[in-house]
Amino acid sequence: MGKRSVDDRPAYLSSDDAKYSLGVNRGPLPTGGDENSKLEQVDSAGGVSLATTHRTRRQRMARHWKRFWCCYLIGNIIFLAIFLPIFFLVVLPAVSQLVVNKSDLVLVNASVMQPRPDSILLTLESALDLKLALPVRIDPITLDLFNRDTGVDNSFANITIEGKTIKGNTTLGVQHQFTPLMNVSSWTSYVHNVVFQKETALSVHGSTNSYLGKIKSRVTMDKDIVSPTLDSFNGFSISDSTLLLSANGSSSTNLIGNATLPNPSILTIEIGSIILDIYSGDLVIGNATLNGLTLKPGNNTSPIQGFLDLKKIVANLGAVIKSQAAALKSGNLALKTITRSVVWNGTEVPYYTQVMHQLPLIAEVSLISVLKNTLHHLLHPDGSSGSGGGIGNLTSIISNLNLTSAVNQAKTNLNLTDRHSVSAALKRNVHLLDVFKDEHPVKRDALIDSMAKLYVGA
Incomplete structure (x- = not known):
């Protein structure tokens, strides 16, 4: 490599300061065909190439792992130390709670028996569907029963459910x-909702431990169990109403019949004996009693016995007819009953009394039916059917009232299909005559003839 002549240098390299420039004395660069270019191809001793080696991805990862495995180990330990407590203490309980929250709780059986002022005998069974294929075991749980609007702090009772394994429904x-x-x-308040509403909710709250295999988590059940209730006894009726004109005294029974109280719920409720006041409008005209009443699902028919103050009705006949005007247009009597008290086993049940007193029960009774049953009893006081039919399911009640000795003589040769025969028998009945004792004989006979005509034609 020779030096280039001064004349070949560029002008800017000819100055005195140019000698301090890097590469000023470097000769011309070799061209591609120059022999000097072959110097770039250098072989190392022993025949090993010094060129860069291209590794596969797997080789690079293996080399990386061998260099940094300790860092990864420490990182995983730190990650698990953070994640596992979060999973077992936060995530798993949250998932378990979510499963409980989304589960269905349906009331399948319930009964309230032996109602005392401060306690009841309770049956409460619900179907729980966790919508989870795996079985879940729970510890015993105590559930507070309460009204949602007043909160769990005002729970009225609690029940303890034994531990159980839950799978499916x-x-x-x-x-x-x-x-x-x-x-x-x-x-x-809950009893009020049950009596007055078409459906109501029983709220329950409680916590327990659940186990999914060996994994334990704490869950809280806070649910409303909605079910049909009594709906104000919609459909209440009184049938087979009969006046027993042979009764004496203000405390005697002179009204009998059958009261039907519908129960569209699945609840069985032992009420006890209900003492009712009977109203015509705002006028109290008598009282009635339902003894030993227990409401089961469906229609409940119970004998009703009471006293109707006929003298008070006659004395206030104008007010009575005015209050009955709408019902009389359809041939009925509207009897309104309001609970005076509810007694179980000789003790008043205050919560039943308070709630039932707020619910007037109105039944429209067929006037013709009452008249026919009443006259039939006058003609057959022992409860026998005679040739004109009878009142069947009231026979035992009438017999228990010892009314069989009243007018057996009136039945002799009596033709119940003949108006005159029935009228003559009624005019000989001392109990009926006692009802009309203050009326003029002509008016009394006219009323009895009209009653006989209605009876035969009914």
């Missing part, structure tokens, strides 16, 4: 558990 609950009433006011 499972029934949970208690049977015939003695249950003290912790808050009578809240219980009274």
